[in-house]
Structure formats: C-alpha cells, structure tokens
Amino acid sequence: MSETVVAINNANIYQGENLVLENVNFTISRGEFVYLIGKTGSGKSSLLKTLYGELPLKEGTGNVVGFDLKGMNWKKVPFLRRNLGVVFQDFQLLTDRNIYENLKFVLQATGWTDKRLMEEKINDVLDKVGLKSKGFKMPFEISGGEQQRVDIARALLNSPKLILADEPTGNLDPETSDEIMQLLFRIVKDYGTSIIMATHDFMVIKNYPSRTLTTERGKVLDSATTAIEA
Numbered sequence: 001m002s003e004t005v006v007a008i009n010n011a012n013i014y015q016g017e018n019l020v021l022e023n024v025n026f027t028i029s030r031g032e033f034v035y036l037i038g039k040t041g042s043g044k045s046s047l048l049k050t051l052y053g054e055l056p057l058k059e060g061t062g063n064v065v066g067f068d069l070k071g072m073n074w075k076k077v078p079f080l081r082r083n084l085g086v087v088f089q090d091f092q093l094l095t096d097r098n099i100y101e102n103l104k105f106v107l108q109a110t111g112w113t114d115k116r117l118m119e120e121k122i123n124d125v126l127d128k129v130g131l132k133s134k135g136f137k138m139p140f141e142i143s144g145g146e147q148q149r150v151d152i153a154r155a156l157l158n159s160p161k162l163i164l165a166d167e168p169t170g171n172l173d174p175e176t177s178d179e180i181m182q183l184l185f186r187i188v189k190d191y192g193t194s195i196i197m198a199t200h201d202f203m204v205i206k207n208y209p210s211r212t213l214t215t216e217r218g219k220v221l222d223s224a225t226t227a228i229e230a
C-alpha cells in the first residue's frame with residue numbers, strides 16, 4: 001500500500017461565506033504528479049489555499065502530510081508549511097542579496113541555525129535544480145527560468161513530501177517551461193516527492209501527461225476516477 005500524502009473527504013471549500021467547491025474527495029499518494037486545472041475563478045487557488053492552511057477547512061475532513069486540516073489551530077499552520085514546498089509564478093527573491101543568501105534567509109526563518117548544515121542544504125538544493133554554480137549571483141543577474149528554479153530550490157529546502165505549485169510555468173516561454181517541467185518530473189521520480197500543480201498551460205499537460213483534477217461548476221473531477229478530457 002503506497003503512502004498517502006493528501007486525503008480529502010466530503011470537503012466543502014469556502015471563500016468567506018461563499019461555497020466555492022462542494023463535496024471534494026481525492027487522495028494523493030507519495031510520488032504522484034497531479035495537475036489542477038479549471039477556468040479562472042473555478043476554485044483552484046481556493047483548493048490549494050485549503051491544503052496549505054490559508055483557508056480553514058470548515059466542513060469535511062482533510063489530511064495533508066500527516067496534518068489534520070479540520071479545526072487546525074492557526075499556531076500549527078507554520079508547522080504544516082514547513083512540511084510543504086510551495087512554488088508560485090510571481091515569487092520574488094530579496095533583491096539586496098544573492099541567491100545563496102536568499103535561501104539561507106528562508107532556512108533561518110524556518111528555524112535552522114547550524115552554519116555548516118545550512119551550507120550543505122543550500123548546495124544540495126541548488127545542485128538538484130541545476131544551479132550549483134550560480135549561488136553567488138544576484139537576483140537581477142539571472143533569467144526568469146533560473147528564478148523559477150530558485151523558487152523550486154526554496155521549496156525543496158525542508159525536504160517536503162508534497163510540493164504545491166501554482167502556475168509555475170505561467171510567465172515562461174515554451175522552452176523554459178519545458179525545462180521546469182522536466183525538473184519537476186525528475187524531483188517526483190528521484191525523491192518520491194508528490195506534486196500538485198495548478199496550470200492553464202495545456203501544452204505542458206499534453207507534453208507531460210499525468211493525473212488531472214479539474215475544478216468545474218463547484219465540483220472537483222478526478223481523471224483517476226472519472227472519464228474526463230484533460
């Protein structure tokens with residue numbers, strides 16, 4: 001039996017008083033890559049926000065990397081986040097320091113203190129994303145694709161079992177998107193990380209087919225259990 005990293009059962013997802021998604025049910029196993037697609041405003045971000053504790057789960061049950069979402073105390077949310085990697089399209093690096101120092105800043109903010117361990121970890125994640133020799137570069141000295149790689153490196157810092165990626169190829173040209181997709185699929189294969197990636201990029205889905213969750217008319221359809229067109 002493979003390890004379950006996300007289990008959502010009979011969940012209703014709200015934005016304030018508004019019900020956005022109803023009766024959501026899905027599980028994701030270790031090492032699965034799952035797309036999250038759907039029209040603008042159909043609830044993708046709301047679902048991702050629920051998974052990383054930004055929106056409370058009011059109805060139904062949810063477990064993400066061992067954390068119970070239902071009734072989660074806000075004090076626990078940082079611990080959940082430390083066990084997740086989050087990648088956004090509009091991620092901004094701190095412009096006053098190089099890439100290495102940007103990553104060190106994140107480690108320190110999540111409780112790391114040992115200098116040698118931090119150095120090892122930063123070199124490790126930069127190596128994983130193919131930027132080992134670029135740690136000394138300032139943010140303005142690297143390309144959009146490299147910035148996205150740094151964001152993925154940042155997401156890997158705390159060795160998460162699950163990465164949530166919201167449109168990670170949204171601002172990239174097709175060739176650079178392709179490189180980012182290869183990197184994400186390699187992370188899944190090599191480290192058994194699970195990834196949920198929200199996207200509008202159908203070229204990417206065509207070139208890298210995988211299980212797909214679709215938000216549509218207040219429901220989440222799952223290609224693993226429903227016959228839907230991706």
Ligand SMILES: Nc1ncnc2c1ncn2[C@@H]1O[C@H](COP(=O)(O)OP(=O)(O)OP(=O)(O)O)[C@@H](O)[C@H]1O
Pocket residue numbers: 015016020038039040041042043044045046047215
């Ligand atoms: N902070 C908020 N407060 C109130 N309503 C919100 C908020 N954010 C989103 N909504 C509403 O919730 C619904 C779902 O929005 P959501 O952002 O989850 O959609 P989405 O599928 O991620 O869209 P996009 O593809 O544009 O990112 C929409 O009706 C939206 O207007």
